[in-house]
Amino acid sequence: MAGNAAASGKPAGEAGAAPVVVKKYANRRLYNTEASSYVTLDDLAKMIRQGRDFVVYDAKTGDDITRPVLTQIIVEEESKVGQSLLPTAFLRQLIGYYGDNLQGLVPRYLEFAMASFGRQQDQMRRTMEQTVGGFMPFPAPFPNLEEVGKQNVAMMERAMSLFAPFARRDEATPGTPAEVDALKAEVEALRRELAALRHARSKA
Numbered sequence: 375m376a377g378n379a380a381a382s383g384k385p386a387g388e389a390g391a392a393p394v395v396v397k398k399y400a401n402r403r404l405y406n407t408e409a410s411s412y413v414t415l416d417d418l419a420k421m422i423r424q425g426r427d428f429v430v431y432d433a434k435t436g437d438d439i440t441r442p443v444l445t446q447i448i449v450e451e452e453s454k455v456g457q458s459l460l461p462t463a464f465l466r467q468l469i470g471y472y473g474d475n476l477q478g479l480v481p482r483y484l485e486f487a488m489a490s491f492g493r494q495q496d497q498m499r500r501t502m503e504q505t506v507g508g509f510m511p512f513p514a515p516f517p518n519l520e521e522v523g524k525q526n527v528a529m530m531e532r533a534m535s536l537f538a539p540f541a542r543r544d545e546a547t548p549g550t551p552a553e554v555d556a557l558k559a560e561v562e563a564l565r566r567e568l569a570a571l572r573h574a575r576s577k578a
Contacts, residue, residue, distance in 0.1 A: 394421065394428040398439060404430070415450050418443070 395407045396418070406413045421428055430443040452458050471480050 391426070394426060396428050396430045396443075397433040398430055398443065399433045404443075405433070415443075415447050419447050419451065422447075 394409075396413065397405045397407060399405065404413050404415075404418070405411070406417075418428065428440075429438060430440045431437065432439050448460075452460060468480070471477050
């Protein structure tokens with residue numbers, strides 16, 4: 375269940391293993407120091423799906439460049455026909471928050487949303503395996519899992535839109551107390567929705 379490990383963020387069979395050190399050279403080649411061989415972005419993507427962690431360093435400066443390399447992997451995956459995960463509207467919203475005064479809130483919410491989705495996916499897989507007695511692999515197009523994904527995307531887009539009154543203000547002034555209270559109420563409602571969804575899936 376490599377995909378399961380990647381989605382939940384938990385290593386599969388690699389608990390406690392030190393991250394693989396990958397070095398990127400000036401010619402843009404990536405070198406896996408553990409395997410003593412050059413690798414591609416596809417190879418790194420496979421490592422992630424297998425639950426193996428890695429860090430990438432610039433071979434010349436020693437700088438940690440893991441984040442931009444992971445971003446490159448996403449760009450590569452998004453460019454493949456039929457494998458797009460990020461809706462255009464979501465990407466536009468995400469870009470709009472770069473440099474905004476609420477930019478620091480977005481990463482924390484995205485981490486929370488993905489962790490929630492990973493837990494729900496784990497639960498769906500366990501439920502399906504228990505139902506069929508563990509003799510069949512979890513079917514990729516299982517409709518309930520797809521519905522969970524749709525609900526998570528919808529809630530994520532809704533949460534992103536909650537910041538719109540602040541991000542699109544014509545004047546660079548803080549939000550009023552009423553706006554802050556409204557935002558808090560919406561976030562709390564979103565949390566209740568997530569809790570209800572998790573509870574419903576746990577009974578499935």
